[in-house]
Amino acid sequence: MSKVILITGATKGFGRIWAEAFLKRGDRVVATGRNTVALEDLKKEYGDLVLPIQLDVNDRKAAFEAVNQAKEHFGRIDVLINNAGYGLFGAVEETSEEEARNQMETNFFGVLWLSQAVLPIMREQKSGHIIQVSSFLGLVTxxxxxxxxxxxxAVEGLSETLASEVKDFGINVTLIEPNGYTTDWSGESAFQTKSLQVYDAVKAGFNEAVSTPGIFGNPQATANVVLNLVDNENPPLRLLFGSFAYPAVKKVYEERLESFAEWKSVSDEAHGA
Structure with missing residues (x-):
């Protein structure tokens, strides 16, 4: 049975790849983006299977209107994929208030607004799957x-909490946590802070680390994985994407546990009698 999938940020990158994969197998797709001109070819090829909607996920009212439009058009929403987001590159000290707020508005609040908007529909259906495109950088830094x-x-904490709140309504929540991929996330879609020279060495080290051969995954390889994920009756809460994510997360978590254990007596002392 075909599903109705709502994907934000569907004009390029993961969102575009996944939208096409769903459409090719006969699912119905609500594809949102800031500029729906980039979705015209999908509409031409797949006709009534696709509903393009112009949407800025930062706009809470528009997010609710888009979800309601999708429900009215297709009658239901089986899967929400919160994919819209972008990278902000720069040291913490360099980041302006506007840059910081804009990053949180899109990457966190956009996820929150779409999730809130779709929940009443999924609760009424007694089924649904909310997929948040997070990052392995939601687990390590x-x-x-x-x-x-x-x-x-923030997306990780929100979504883990949400999963515990909606499980009894028949709604699943999954966090996709990719390592780096060869999308334009770090290219045209990225934003850069105004540089302070004192951080040049830090940035040089970062650039050297991310130049490791093979560190970036092939985004096309994720398509079948996402198709299988939405078809799974018992999907995981978290799913790492890419071969570099697991060892990076494993190393950091082992170090954290060691540090917690080393300082446990101090933690106990802080509890009091």
Whole structure:
């Protein structure tokens, strides 16, 4: 049975790849983006299977209107994929208030607004799957991506909580946590802070680390994985994407547990009698 999939940020990158994969197998797709001109070819090829909607996910009212339009058009929403987001590159000290707020508005609040908007529909259906495109940088951090890291850590906490609240309504929540991929996330879609020279060495180290051969995954390879994920009756809460994500997360979590254990007596003392 075909599903109705709502994907934000569907004009390029993961969103575009996944929208096409769903359409090719006969699912119906609500494809949103800031500029729906980039979706005209999908509409031409797949006709009534696709509903393009212009949407800025930062606009809460528009998010609710888009979800309601999708429900009215297709009658239901089986899967929400919160994919819209972008990278902000720069040291924490370099980041302006506007840059910081904009990063959180899109990467965190956009996720929140769409999730809130779709929940009444999924509760009424007694079924649904909310997929949040987070990052392995919602579990570990890299320098020069402080606000991006923070936005994805926020998505992780929100979504883990949400999963515990909606499970009894038949709604699943999954966090997709990719390592780097060869999309334009770090290219045209990215934003850069105004540089302070004192952080040049930190940035040089970052650039060297991300130049490791093979570190970036092939985004096309994720399509079948996402198709299988939405078909799974018992999907995971978290799913790492890419071969570099797991060892990076494993190393950091082992170090955290060691540090917690080392300082446990101090933690106990802080509890009091």
């Amino acid at each position: 890299l320098p020069v991506l402080g606000l991006y890291n923070a936005s994805k850590f």
